[in-house]
Amino acid sequence: MKQNFPFSKDIKRAFQNDPPGQWMTVVPTGCIRLNSGYPQPVLVPSIEIKEAVARLIDEEQDLPLHYIGSPRIPELKKFIQQRMQKREVVLSEEELLVTSGACQAIDLISRILLDDEAVVAIEAPTYMEALEVFGNYTEHFMDVPIDANGLDTDRFEEMLADKEAKGETLPRLLYTIPTFQNPTGTTMTLERRKKVLELAERYDFLVLEDDAYGELAFGEQARLLKAMDPGNRVLYVGSLSKVVAPGMRIGWVAGAEELVTAMDWFKKDLHHPFAQATMASYLEGLDFDSHLQELQDAYQRKSSVMVAALEKFLPKSVSWYTPSGGYFVWVQVPGVDTVQMLPEALAAGVAYVPGRYFFLNQEEGREFLRLSFSYAEEEQIVKGIELLGQVIGRTVPQENN
Numbered sequence: 001m002k003q004n005f006p007f008s009k010d011i012k013r014a015f016q017n018d019p020p021g022q023w024m025t026v027v028p029t030g031c032i033r034l035n036s037g038y039p040q041p042v043l044v045p046s047i048e049i050k051e052a053v054a055r056l057i058d059e060e061q062d063l064p065l066h067y068i069g070s071p072r073i074p075e076l077k078k079f080i081q082q083r084m085q086k087r088e089v090v091l092s093e094e095e096l097l098v099t100s101g102a103c104q105a106i107d108l109i110s111r112i113l114l115d116d117e118a119v120v121a122i123e124a125p126t127y128m129e130a131l132e133v134f135g136n137y138t139e140h141f142m143d144v145p146i147d148a149n150g151l152d153t154d155r156f157e158e159m160l161a162d163k164e165a166k167g168e169t170l171p172r173l174l175y176t177i178p179t180f181q182n183p184t185g186t187t188m189t190l191e192r193r194k195k196v197l198e199l200a201e202r203y204d205f206l207v208l209e210d211d212a213y214g215e216l217a218f219g220e221q222a223r224l225l226k227a228m229d230p231g232n233r234v235l236y237v238g239s240l241s242k243v244v245a246p247g248m249r250i251g252w253v254a255g256a257e258e259l260v261t262a263m264d265w266f267k268k269d270l271h272h273p274f275a276q277a278t279m280a281s282y283l284e285g286l287d288f289d290s291h292l293q294e295l296q297d298a299y300q301r302k303s304s305v306m307v308a309a310l311e312k313f314l315p316k317s318v319s320w321y322t323p324s325g326g327y328f329v330w331v332q333v334p335g336v337d338t339v340q341m342l343p344e345a346l347a348a349g350v351a352y353v354p355g356r357y358f359f360l361n362q363e364e365g366r367e368f369l370r371l372s373f374s375y376a377e378e379e380q381i382v383k384g385i386e387l388l389g390q391v392i393g394r395t396v397p398q399e400n401n
């Protein structure tokens with residue numbers, strides 16, 4: 001019998017949403033995983049992390065296993081400060097909080113800023129787990145379209161002006177992934193970045209800049225919003241998940257001291273000392289720029305392999321954005337419902353994520369799918385796209401071919 005537990009008002013409201021993880025497909029064994037936004041297993045430094053743990057325990061004994069005390073914890077913070085400085089963001093200790101992944105940072109930001117009256121502006125499409133987090137706090141969103149140049153700032157401006165004219169609540173927060181966006185792979189132009197900051201000032205909202213993929217550029221790196229933020233309105237969120245290992249759960253948030261202090265108030269897992277000290281130990285003596293260069297080269301190759309295979313095997317009506325970094329290719333298959341096509345793709349041996357999970361208004365994602373070139377090996381990518389091409393060829397309505 002179901003017990004009637006006294007859930008809080010906020011939790012009861014959140015329970016009305018779809019349960020988290022609806023977008024996760026059960027992928028049959030042997031299926032090529034073009035759905036997984038994970039690093040390629042060979043690029044995860046498991047041997048080095050094993051050595052880092054051994055070094056940590058040899059040198060610190062039980063220290064990193066206590067609540068506090070490992071000298072490597074402040075070292076990790078220094079490493080992050082230095083990396084941010086390379087990208088033109090100078091941070092004091094008080095302006096930086098190391099979190100259990102970018103996801104915890106997004107949750108903490110929501111915790112301190114959102115309530116059931118708050119409006120959050122998001123990109124359409126956007127990272128589905130962030131949508132789930134925001135949905136735990138509010139049901140009010142404003143979804144702004146994306147094109148090949150990132151968030152459509154002209155449309156955003158119109159939408160804000162319209163809201164203001166109608167006396168509607170303006171957003172408190174804009175959530176954006178300006179560089180190598182998940183799921184579209186697109187990057188916001190410099191001009192649009194400036195426009196976002198101008199709008200933030202004019203309409204008085206904060207900006208959550210999620211930069212989970214920002215260091216995985218195949219060419220030039222885009223300038224961070226946080227690096228051109230005179231009003232201190234940007235909360236920058238970074239992560240080592242995509243460039244070291246997601247299971248280590250190391251991310252961070254950087255922003256105005258008052259906001260970071262508020263987040264620290266609610267972060268009750270301390271510095272999750274073992275993970276932070278292990279990461280610091282791994283990073284010691286590592287030439288991080290060369291490490292990044294290796295990853296950039298590897299993912300650029302894999303991206304090119306995927307794009308070449310798409311050109312070879314997909315019907316002419318299908319289109320996509322060619323990424324210049326990150327993990328993803330966003331594909332449009334006109335006339336096809338990609339949720340309905342998925343069982344056939346899985347049976348054929350290839351997995352993708354249907355586009356609808358990345359939209360607030362799921363219908364908008366009907367004809368889209370997200371492919372990831374990060375996880376599978378190059379030959380698997382080619383094979384997977386060939387299989388996908390066959391499935392799409394059988395599914396696409398004749399008039400679209």
Ligand SMILES: Cc1ncc(COP(=O)(O)O)c(C=O)c1O
Pocket residue numbers: 037100101102103104127177182210212238239240241246249250251
């Ligand atoms: C845009 C974006 N932000 C954040 C994350 C999560 O990062 P972390 O593993 O650091 O929580 C992901 C992971 O897929 C992501 O795609």
